Amino acid sequence: MVIRVMPIVAILLLLLTGCAAPQQQQTSVGFVPVNARQKIVVMRPDVAVDVLTTGGMLERREDWTLTARDNVIASLEAMQARRGAKNRVTITRTSADSDSDTLIELNQLHEVVGQAVLMHKFSPATLPTKEGVFDWTLGELAVRYGEESGYDYALFLYARDSFSSSGRVVLQAVGYLGCFVGVCAAPSGGSQTAFASLVDLKTGNLVWFNYVKSPEGDIRTQEGADVLVGTLLDTMSEPAYGNKGS
């Protein structure tokens, strides 16, 4: 079934949260903010940090990635602690080998679906058939997982951060030089891309989605991770993610 985005929900959220919600946030019609009786599982966040080489390749940095992953998990836990523990939120931080095949598949699926949302909803290549519509789903796999685990919702988070190598920085500087003489082709620098989805495990549908694309930010630091997690999740209606001490 095609579900239309309900602007009312967005306006409501705006009023509830009392701050400007970024425009990219999407909810499906009929999205009822999650209440305290429902159980949410926060999936192991998919985090990686790369260095952008002089030639523009992304090269994974193991140390940065491991630090950033810990930072993001800590941010999620801190956010949860701040909001009180009334609603039942579980943050999985299991390592790869103790994860079930289903969880691995779900995380993989979320990455693919999330990238599709970014591509077809929030890029110049927006699909006309997705205009005014938010109807992505993780399908049966998510429903089955909900039945097996007893959770009502699953929150997925995907984050990639990258930083220019020193060679790239010099190259950029030379590129800017070109601008002074009229041929302006400055190579791009590192950037941050992250998205989060709330999935209703009764239907498998993505009922809420938010993303961040920025040339700034640094999730290698705890502060940077807090900013990212806050930007991504703060706009979700209050009971959706936490419950401020009520």
Add this chain to the structure above:
Amino acid sequence: MQGSRRHFLLGAGGCAACMSGLGHARVLDTELQPLIDVGYEPVDTDERGMWQSMEKIEETIQASPQRLNNPELQSYTGGVIEQLLGQEVPDLRLYLIRSAMFNASMFPTGMMIINTGLLARIRNEAQYAAVLGHEAGHYYRKHSIERYRSIRTKTAAMSWFSAAASVGAGVNSMSSYGGADWIYAASLINTAVTMSMFQFSRNQEAEADAYGITLMAKAGYAPDAASKIWEQLIEERKASAEQHNKRYKDRSTSLVSTHPPSEDRMKDLGDTAAYLSGRSSLAPTDRRDEWLAAIAPHRAMLLDEQVKLNDPGASLYLVNSLAQDGWTGLLRYNEGEIYRMRGEAGDREKAAEAFAAATTFPDAPADAWRAHGYALLKAGKVEDGRNALGKYLVMNPDAKDAGVVRFTMAQ
């Protein structure tokens, strides 16, 4: 991280500047040494990053529903790898993947992937060893990281050429000469650099071929099995092309191919095998019986995958090629299926003949009896047809189509 996966086959598709018959056959380097020891762990930052990025891929492969999780085949393959390397090989982790395409790949971390399409075509253990040895060559010669580093250096150089050309063009355009020459020169240089990346990859493939065939000879496998694989593959592709009324064209004879032309590989491996055989005192063996015993339980599935591709030229070639070791009920049944699905003039009769032949073998699958039964009914042999269908139901009492078959028998 792109380019860290090394395939056994898979040439690049594009063919902007096709060339063929470039190389002359040569004896490959048989003195290559492994660059890493057992239990190797990377230390360099870039290599650690590459390994880290592979974790997620391996996790996904592990959990993939496409994976063929068969302990017997797994341990048999492990045995061949140990035989090849003459020691226990804890660092190479094998995953069998259900894909009808002939291919295998090696990841820098020791994750090796073998497609079922490859298992379907291999004729003996020596051929299997040739593939495994080639993949081991990519691993022990550290090809992924070396290629990555080469590409990183070259893309950096290309970026500098472009940036310098931009500035140069800008400066020049302010004079009366215009700046187009600068951009043109940089793009020429960068094209050459790009081509050199593909050449680097082709050289690595040749090196992996060399490494693999040397391991084979040392382990007592007949080294000519390696070139035989390419011979089979080229012939199969010719058969497939002919069926489609097309001329056979090797996809890997292009300047932008990551792999050397198949024919060159075949010839190089053939010459190297002759050279190695002359130096070896071992009586080389292809261990065909061992292979046939290991693959027998899976042949039905492997053939089914291939036949359903509906590539009758290739499928018929494969069935006939496997039949060189003796026809079986399973092979005849699949031969019949290929004709039945192709459906050209005369194919119905050919299929009926193949199904009838299949049922004369003790290993005839239940499906062969059903196919034979329907063929007989179509030919008007009602009594024989009913008997054959009856035999199908006896062999496969829980068949999903049992109701339909009974209905047909009652007509």
